[in-house]
Amino acid sequence: MYFFSHPRFQDHSMGSGHPECPERLVAIEEALKAKALWPQLDHQVAKPVDMKVLELAHTQDLLQRLALPVPLGTYEFIDPDTCMNAQTYEAMLLASGAVLQAVDAVMTDKTRHAFCAVRPPGHHAERAASMGFCFVNHIALAALYARKKYKLTRVAVIDFDVHHGNGTEDILANEEGVLMVSSFQQDIYPGSGSKPKGENMVNVPLRAGAGSAEIASMLEHHWIPQLEGFEPQLLLISAGFDAHREDPxxxxxxxxDDYARITDALVQVANAFCTGRIVSSLEGGYCLDALGRSVSSHIASLLKPSLRAA
Ligand SMILES: [Zn+2]
Structure with missing residues (x-):
């Protein structure tokens, strides 16, 4: 299994005390090492995405604004919670690049599964607007890239971040050849999702306090039947871990354990329809300790030999 990272992911910072902080990636690395999962991963270094490729998912106007240099030691605010420092642009290009390299790796059978430990995250970034800690949308871009480059006709996007993936929905709603299934806590940021924007969107809003029972019902009644009916050729996961009970x-x-259960179910779908092809990319998750444990659980499921396709 491929694991994508890059030292520059930790140079992007939105200021001290911001929850989407460089220490998140340190916590993930430490947890994977503590669980002895780190040496089992095939470590890959991200390369930046080609600017032209980003235009598959975003307007030229947005990309030009993001490319404007930010002076060292200052912050350029996109919204009250989201800002760029001098290194954000490079980190963002590397993050998208990692996810596309991961798509290439699974589509050319170099590996079955890939996890991208990237930041900034991407699922709130809409076609024409950055927002919510996100600048460009790596997973939506990966879906469009896989459709174009590998002529796929059925790409599935799964988003289990606690916040609705409004950006991914904005870019992929009614996009031919794409199915998106998602879960999120209703009525919190960004407030969207209860009314899906396209027929290819399977949105499952959850009430505050929802846990294992609601996840089981969501998998059984919504996600798995929809995914099985779609017969995906590739699974792309927006893996946010902020639905954890300890997340602030x-x-x-x-x-x-819930992240393991969800991952196991997705691996079974991938094994049944697309020789296990899964690309998973980090989105949210802000309690550092819970984030480390949850990512470890997700990756341990992806590494499980018993679930591998024959
Ligand atoms: Zn989130």
């Missing part, structure tokens, strides 16, 4: 930014009650 939201109010769901998931545990690391």
């Amino acid at each position: 930014l939201a109010g769901l009650a998931w545990t690391e």
